Amino acid sequence: MAGRTGSCPGRGKAVATLLLCLAAPALSACTAAPPPPSPRTPVPEPTVAARALTPAERQTLAKAEALLTRNCMEERGFSYHVTEDLPDGVNRLFPHVVDDEGWAAEHGYGSDIQRKRDSLAAKNPNQLYFRSLSAERRDAAVDALNGPEATGLEARIPGMGTVRHSDQGCESEAQRSLYSDLRKWYSAWKVTDALERSVPPAVARDERFTAAVSRWSTCMRTKGHSYSSPMEARQRFVRPTGAPGSGESRATEIATARAEAQCAGTSGLAKTARTLTRAERAKTESDHSTEFINRKTLESGALNRARDIVKAG
Template identity: 50%
Template sequence: MSAQLRLYKAHFRASRKADGNSDATCRIRRSGRTAFLAALLAAALACMTACESAGSQTAQARQESPRLLTVEEREVLAQAEKILTRDCMKREGFSFWVTPEIPEPLERLFPYVIDDKEWAAANGYGRGIRERREALARSDPNRRYFDRLSADRKAAAITALNGPTSEGLEADVPGMGRIRHSDKGCVSYAQRELYTDLRAWYRAKKVTDALDRTARVAVVGDPKLLPATRQWAACMHERGLPYDMPQKTRERFALRPEAGEFATAQAEAACARSTGLAATLRELSRAHRQRMDSRHPTEVKNRALLEYKALSRARDIVRRG
C-alpha cells in the first residue's frame, strides 16, 4: 500500500471520529468518503498494474537486447552452421562431416602481447596449439573426401557447397573494396537458416572482421604505445631477456622448440602487466575499435543482433544434430 493511500485512510478514520455526533450527517459523509476511497483504491490499483506492465516490458526489452557472445557461444553457432551444411550437402548427394573447431592461434588470443602468466606457463608461445591446428587440418575428413573425388565430381561438390557463381551477396569491406559471394550453395543455405537475413549477415560479418584487422594495425602504429613498450623492454632486460618489443619474442620462438620458451613467455606476461603495457593496449584497442565502429554502425549493430538472435536456434540445432 502506498504512503499516499495510507494517509487518506488515516484522514478518513479521523474524520469519522470527529463527526460521530450526527448519525444522518455521518451516513452522508460516510457515503461520500466511501465513494472517494473506492475511486482512490481503483486509481492505485491501475497505477500498480501499469507499473508492473511497464517493468515487465522493460525487463523483456533488456533480455532481448543484443550483446557480444562468449567464445563458447560462438562455437555453438559454428557447430550449428556445420550441421546445417552437412544436411544440405547430403540432400545434394555429397558427404560432409561436422568437425571440431580448430583452436584459436596465438595471434588471435593475444594479438599484441601475452598478458596471462598462467596461460604462458601452460602454452609458452602456442607451439602446442599450432601443432594441434596443423594435425586437425591434415586429418580433416572433408578435405580427404574432396581430394578423393574425380575432377567432375569435385567440381560439382564445390558448386553444391559454395554456389555456382559469386553473385547474390556483396559487401564493401574497409581496405578491400567490394567483395561478392554466391547466395546459393549449402554454406549460404546454412547461414540463411541460422541468421535469417543472409544479405545483412554477410555484409555485417565481412565488414566487422575487417574492422578487427584494421584496428589491430592502428593499435600497433599508435605513438601512445611507445612509452609502455619501452617500459616493458626495460622490464625484460632486467630479467636478462634482450627483447625490445613483443613481436621479437614471437619471431624467436615461432617455428621450432627452443630452450627458454616457457620462461620467456611467463616473463613477457609478468612485464606486460607490471609495466602497464597490457592496460595501455586494452585502452588503445577499445578506442580504435570504437572509432572504426562509428563509421560502420549498421554492420556492427546487425552482427551483434543477428548472432544474438541466432543463438537459441543454434542450440536447438546442435541438440538435435
C-alpha cells in the same frame, strides 16, 4: 569464411582454395560454379534487440551452420563433416603481448598449441574427402558447397574494397536458414569481421603503445632476453606451418614467455594495450554502427534456432 573480391577464379584455383579453406572448422566463402538455387523460403525472424553474443554463443551459431551445411551436402549426394574447432593460438589470445604468466608457464608462446592445430588441419576429414574424389566429382562437390560465381552477395568494407560471394550453394543456404536475411547478414558479417581484425594493427601504431613496448623491451633485457617487441619474441618460438623450428628448447620458450608476462605488467604495456583496444573498438563500432547493430541483431535472432539445431545434431 573470407569472401572474394572481383571475379570468380578458375576451376583449378577454386578447388585448391577450397581444400585450403577446409583445413579450418569454419569454411571460407570460396567461389565455384553453381548448383541450382534452393527453393526453400526462410521464415522471417521476429525482431530481437541487438546485443553482443558471448564466445560460447557464437560457437553455437558456428556449429549450427556446420550442421546445416552437412545436411545440405548430404542431400546433394556428398559427405561433409562437422569438425573440431582448432584451438586458439597466441596471436588470437594475446594479439599484443602475453600478459598471463600462468598461461605462459603452461604453453610458453603456444608452440604446443600450434602443433595441435597443424595435426588437426592435416587430418581434417573434409579436406581428405575432397582430395579423395575424382576430378569430376570434386568439381561437383565444389559446386554444391559454394554455389556459382561471386554474385548475389556483396559487402563494401571501408578502406579495403568490396568482397562478393554466391547467394547459392550449401554454405549460403545454411546461413540463410539461420539468419533469414542472407544479404544483410553477409554484409554485416564481412564488414564487422574485417573491422574487428583492423583493431590490433591500429593499436600497434599508436605512440602510447610504441612507448610502452620500449619500456617492455628494457624490462626484458634486465631479465636476459633481448627482444625489441613481443612480436619478435613469439616469432622466434612459434613458426608458420612447414617452417623450420628455432632450435630453442621448450624450457627456454617457457622462461622467455614468463618473463614477457611479468614485463607486460611492470612496463604498463598490458594495461596500455587494453585501454587502447577498448577505445579503438568503441570508435570502430560507433563509426560503423549500422553493420555492427545488424550483426548483433541477426545473431541474437538466430541463437534459439541454432540451439535447437545443435541439440538435434
